[in-house]
Amino acid sequence: MHVSNSAELSRAAAAVAPGQDVTVRVPATSANLGPGFDSLGLAVGLYDTVRVRTSGEPGTLVRITGEGAGTLPTDETHLVVRTIRLTVESAGYALQGLELDAENIIPHGRGLGSSASAIVSGVLAGNALLPAGHRLDAAALLDLCSRLEGHPDNVAPALAGGLAISWEEEGAFRSVTAPVHPDIIPVAAVPSNELSTESARGLLPDTVPHADAAANSGRSALLIHALAAQPAMLLPGTVDFLHQDYRAAAMEPSAALVRHLRENGVAAVISGAGPTVMALAAGQVQAQEAQSLINGHLEAAGTTQSWRVLRLSVDRDGARVEEHLR
Numbered sequence: 001m002h003v004s005n006s007a008e009l010s011r012a013a014a015a016v017a018p019g020q021d022v023t024v025r026v027p028a029t030s031a032n033l034g035p036g037f038d039s040l041g042l043a044v045g046l047y048d049t050v051r052v053r054t055s056g057e058p059g060t061l062v063r064i065t066g067e068g069a070g071t072l073p074t075d076e077t078h079l080v081v082r083t084i085r086l087t088v089e090s091a092g093y094a095l096q097g098l099e100l101d102a103e104n105i106i107p108h109g110r111g112l113g114s115s116a117s118a119i120v121s122g123v124l125a126g127n128a129l130l131p132a133g134h135r136l137d138a139a140a141l142l143d144l145c146s147r148l149e150g151h152p153d154n155v156a157p158a159l160a161g162g163l164a165i166s167w168e169e170e171g172a173f174r175s176v177t178a179p180v181h182p183d184i185i186p187v188a189a190v191p192s193n194e195l196s197t198e199s200a201r202g203l204l205p206d207t208v209p210h211a212d213a214a215a216n217s218g219r220s221a222l223l224i225h226a227l228a229a230q231p232a233m234l235l236p237g238t239v240d241f242l243h244q245d246y247r248a249a250a251m252e253p254s255a256a257l258v259r260h261l262r263e264n265g266v267a268a269v270i271s272g273a274g275p276t277v278m279a280l281a282a283g284q285v286q287a288q289e290a291q292s293l294i295n296g297h298l299e300a301a302g303t304t305q306s307w308r309v310l311r312l313s314v315d316r317d318g319a320r321v322e323e324h325l326r
């Protein structure tokens with residue numbers, strides 16, 4: 001993520017109104033889905049919620065429950081606070097007092113898009129604090145969130161829900177939402193250890209063989225078809241040539257679990273930059289089978305205690321903003 005401190009921004013002119021009260025709920029996301037490196041992402045039913053109130057007195061108060069309580073900063077350097085202030089100040093407004101209540105459910109540094117969800121929360125909250133007529137539209141929100149995160153594949157589905165296909169064109173990030181078959185059930189195996197996206201990106205090569213790029217193109221096209229219309233093709237559709245093998249040494253237990261699931265016919269991938277393993281099950285029976293395979297593998301490895309297995313849903317609504325009247 002690339003969010004600069006608000007102190008680096010030029011001084012804003014008009015002040016946003018004090019006494020505003022906004023709640024934003026944003027889903028977790030699983031990026032890449034195998035061959036869709038930096039371009040595909042799926043929103044899933046795990047949510048972070050922030051409530052933001054403005055006042056006329058300077059200062060910032062942050063209260064956190066759940067993930068990151070006791071470890072995340074509670075001052076101006078908090079990612080959501082920085083993103084709110086940046087959004088407001090970029091629009092030419094000043095923001096005085098800010099009170100933030102964060103209820104964090106999405107695990108951090110596991111490949112479930114926590115930083116993207118925090119950035120989307122901050123940008124949407126900041127945008128809602130601006131006067132009508134000065135707010136960013138959907139395209140500008142996507143571009144700003146993508147720029148702050150560094151890539152669009154998590155922020156796009158976090159904003160819109162469902163499956164997002166994203167790309168960069170003429171200097172702007174763009175995205176469309178593609179259909180997801182109702183039978184598809186994401187099952188996540190989340191290890192207790194974190195791996196930062198920054199360090200996982202550092203493991204990637206600058207170039208890849210042309211044959212790998214060509215093979216990856218075919219699989220990512222097949223994946224879109226499998227997700228939309230033919231879940232039985234998810235196993236061949238989730239083969240990746242661009243990132244998982246290069247990163248495997250940094251998350252060997254996750255790589256081994258992906259291999260185990262795939263050898264048993266379950267379309268498993270590394271979620272985002274890892275180390276979470278995401279199985280895309282084609283229906284209830286396969287979702288149950290995926291959970292059993294995961295539990296059996298973890299028991300055999302003696303590591304059941306350090307993983308959480310979550311049967312999720314596909315989120316189809318994306319981020320929600322609620323402006324409370326005071």
Ligand SMILES: Nc1ncnc2c1ncn2[C@@H]1O[C@H](COP(=O)(O)OP(=O)(O)OP(=O)(O)O)[C@@H](O)[C@H]1O
Nearest residue numbers: 079108109110111112113114115118196197272273
């Ligand atoms: N709700 C949040 N509030 C404040 N900071 C957060 C929040 N969520 C994530 N962050 C920051 O983002 C970091 C994690 O970001 P990182 O990009 O490494 O992983 P991720 O987004 O969870 O995974 P991925 O990008 O692979 O899906 C946390 O360590 C924390 O600094």
Ligand SMILES: N[C@@H](CCO)C(=O)O
Nearest residue numbers: 031037038197272273
């Ligand atoms: N496409 C990104 C997703 C994680 O943020 C990566 O794999 O690095």
